[in-house]
Amino acid sequence: MASPWDELTLAFSRISMFPFFDIAHYLVSVMALKRQPGAVAVAWKNPVSSWFTAMLHCFGGGILSCILLAEPPLKFLADHTNILLASSIWYIIFFCPHDLVSQGYSFLPVQLLAAGMKEVTRTWKIVGGVTHANSYYKNGWIVMIAIGWARGAGGSVITNFEQLVKGGWKPQADEWLKMSYPAKVTLLGSVIFTFQHTEHLAISRHHLVFFYTVFLVVTKIVMMITETATVSSAPFEDAVSRILFGWQQQISPHEKKNEIKSPFRSTDSSTSKSIAGNSDKVKKKDTKKTE
């Protein structure tokens, strides 16, 4: 006899991402594209190129996951409904008379709602990636973590690569010294869901989905309100590093300078435990380091 709590989390885990959460994800992704210098000019001059880049922004994580599992990277083009939805959003954002959509998007409540809904889709992508990888390599937990990470945060790998090929992005060696916050938090989620899937973590899937999603949405919204780039987990990373690598002095001055301290410290104990889990279990593919 399921408790009301069980029913709530179960119902939450069964929400379909289509269409509203997907719309929010496409909206945030294409608006991010629009803010890049020159993007509007490209849309006017070569709509095909602009549309293609927008599709990479919307479906990049899935494309990277396909490449890593030797599935056709074009598979996302066979899903006509989502392609039509994403294309419509691209068209409306770039070609709406008087730029209405961008003006509407400039209001903070709209951005908060869209960003929160996009974070919900992140959880769904991680879970989908972990499950999908398990069908390829049963109990291949490293592969499951990698694919969950790729789907949840791999989009920027694909879009950065497209920029590299187009000549609009010069990779800087020092970018790779630090993982972005979305990359870290997606790696964390991928590790947790993998161990839940292999039954090393005694928690049911729908509970974990609920907690992780709430964590993602709350931290994202707080970061947007306080205008910080990252929730500083430096104290926890220092502690773990000291245990594993014995180098607290070298790293903490660097970390303190590079990260923006926010009044909101992540006190979620699962973060510190999972960063420990990160450090000694996973250490996954660097290509997913940037979101």
Add this chain to the structure above:
Amino acid sequence: MASPWDELTLAFSRISMFPFFDIAHYLVSVMALKRQPGAVAVAWKNPVSSWFTAMLHCFGGGILSCILLAEPPLKFLADHTNILLASSIWYIIFFCPHDLVSQGYSFLPVQLLAAGMKEVTRTWKIVGGVTHANSYYKNGWIVMIAIGWARGAGGSVITNFEQLVKGGWKPQADEWLKMSYPAKVTLLGSVIFTFQHTEHLAISRHHLVFFYTVFLVVTKIVMMITETATVSSAPFEDAVSRILFGWQQQISPHEKKNEIKSPFRSTDSSTSKSIAGNSDKVKKKDTKKTE
């Protein structure tokens, strides 16, 4: 009872590309490679490298199509007959005593014949790509358009990428603002053949093959004789853009400056219809934008 017209187009659509049309395609591709600065020096110093680059020029479209459908990119190496043919042509072009082949190729009639025959192979590649993609994603028309485009005009993506990796090519961001003429015309063909395949276009395959091939060959030969880089379709693109995007003033000054006007205007109504088709249906992968 088939009319003589039917029999002509049917017989035409059944011509095998091997060996003469394939020879023409390899000849044009390897001569294009030879004219690149430094190519002859590489052939003397490192024949393996030169041979490999020549193979990419000859089979690049098929390689890109394989990558997009997660088939082994090395598949073309299993076709020993065509590899041997392409390798022989590479060897003859680069190492013929007194450079006889290059001298023979410098005569315009020879170039016209070879280029015309190469355009015939383009049609066959587009049709092959569309059919092949349909076997993967039945009625996945976006995928069919993409694969037809990749096979017909994707070779330059592969060769540009090889140059990028070798350090001999720096991508310029503004190159991607305009699609090359071969890319546009291949996209057009891919769209047409996809809709014929999905029975949205009421014309039989062999008639379409005949008409499209004649269009390709005639425009190519006229362009080579009049020494223009592209058949200007600017008026039609302007009209379509005005309908879809409402920006006629911004674009036409740019288009008039950038395209070389030729006395030959494409009056083929299928061009304007298909550009409309391009704009509102397809807008395919930008990576195929250059030939």
Add this chain to the structure above:
Amino acid sequence: MASPWDELTLAFSRISMFPFFDIAHYLVSVMALKRQPGAVAVAWKNPVSSWFTAMLHCFGGGILSCILLAEPPLKFLADHTNILLASSIWYIIFFCPHDLVSQGYSFLPVQLLAAGMKEVTRTWKIVGGVTHANSYYKNGWIVMIAIGWARGAGGSVITNFEQLVKGGWKPQADEWLKMSYPAKVTLLGSVIFTFQHTEHLAISRHHLVFFYTVFLVVTKIVMMITETATVSSAPFEDAVSRILFGWQQQISPHEKKNEIKSPFRSTDSSTSKSIAGNSDKVKKKDTKKTE
């Protein structure tokens, strides 16, 4: 009734690479990574990135072979035992107190032993690649040569590409004018083993494995002792080139200047025969040109 010679070579060909030869391979690969400028700093700041790069160095050839055959590039992550072994070696090398491992590795006998054992793994990889490709394309000898080459010497392609994407490596066009010694010798081995597999070479597999491995190990150790970058095969390459390409004058001044002459000239007749075989049969993928 097998002779003692037969039994020796048969027993040799059945040696398992795990764990000692694999350990030697990982040791040499990760030490090569550690000597790159900035590698230690990356290990301190972003262990995930450093671990990932180390995995690419250890498993790069297999990853390239998977990409070329459209198998999941992540397949190597499913082999938990070897991943754990390679990760442990990475951890010990980068984070050992007082850098004990690097100090131990700085002794020449240790380097010679590790390098010799790594060359043994090269033979095993080539043979594995040739056999694996044959399962995909029966008698597709060009594919078999390519995959054998990829597995034996393709790691540097993957690691160079990772560096390119990270911004730490700018490809120089002239690097591609010469194949590195490991690339040449792996191509040679790949050709020999392919023709043995297709029964064009009348020698049993285990004899060939023994001879080729002894050749690799001896030349590698001699090169390390005499501190030369390559065993000069210029005289033989000149002879073959003169036959095939008729350009002895152009090339030999260049070759004499660029290669470091060593007192040890390779007199193995199979080298000259196989370079001839190289030139007129194979001319394989340039991407495997650097080790």
